[in-house]
Amino acid sequence: MDFEEVIQRLKNSLSRQLPGKEAQMRMSPQPVDMRRFDTKLPSNYRKGAVLILIYPQEKQAFFPLIKRPEYIGVHSGQIAFPGGKMDEGDENEVFTALREAEEEVAVNASKVEVLGRMSDLFIPASNFLVSPxxxxxxxxxxxxxxxxxxxxxISARVADIVSPEIQKKTILEIGNQIKLDTPYFEVEKEMVWGATAMILGEFIELLEKGK
Structure with missing residues (x-):
């Protein structure tokens, strides 16, 4: 998908009401953990932000994804957007997203033109409310x-993300007792699922609505 077209579509759609929950749900593991959409969050929830950074390569639109290293934690080895926890001194979620992207993948935050924010998404497993x-x-x-x-x-091409060929499903076993019917994107042989896929679900909807 052409870089200029993607930017224009996003500008168009971000000026309107966001698709929100309905679009996020399309890429949600089933059964859906409805805590993601509860208006009353845990009192100790943490705030975070991620950056979807669109850039041109041979006139096509791309954005970076990162693979987390293996560690003892719920998001070990998963594919995500650059981003992280909101620090006490951060002005707002946009500042957090830019700062974290600069720290994690060396994006020059001062060069980024911010288009807007997508719908927040709560991640029960790590107790984060994430602002894309x-x-x-x-x-x-x-x-x-x-x-x-x-x-x-990972350099992900927007045209690939919107293609049905890379949108797949599998059964994920979480622990010994939980089985999830999980939609995901296959990008460079990596499985993009969970909150990242749900955010991409709304991103795709924004591209469609911005025509």
Whole structure:
């Protein structure tokens, strides 16, 4: 999908009401953990933000995904957007997304043109309320992975994400007792599922509505 077209579509759709829950649900594991959409969050929830950074490569639109390293934790080895926890000194979620992207993949935050925010999504497993931020740059960034937080950087093409060929389903076994019917995107042989896939579900809807 052409870079300029993607940016224009996103500008159009972000000026309107966001698709929200309905779009996120399309890529949600089943059965749905409805705590994601509860208006009353746990009193100790944490705030975070991620950045969907659109950039041009041979006139096509791309964005980076990262693979988390293996560690003892709920998101070990998973594919995600650059992002992380909101610090006490952060001005807002946009600041958090830009700061974290700079720390994790060396994005020059001062060069990013912010288009807007998508719908927040609560992640019960890690107790985070995540705010996805969309921005763009007019060049290919010189990504550098932060070794402790990023195992690999994946350049995902927007045209591939909207293609039905990479949208798949599988049964995921979580622990010994939980089985989830899980939709996912297969990107460079990696499984993009869970909250990241749900955010991409709304992103795709924004592209469609922005025509």
């Amino acid at each position: 931020v969309i921005g763009y740059v007019d060049h290919i960034p010189e990504f550098v992975p932060e070794e402790r937080e990023v195992q690999r950087i």
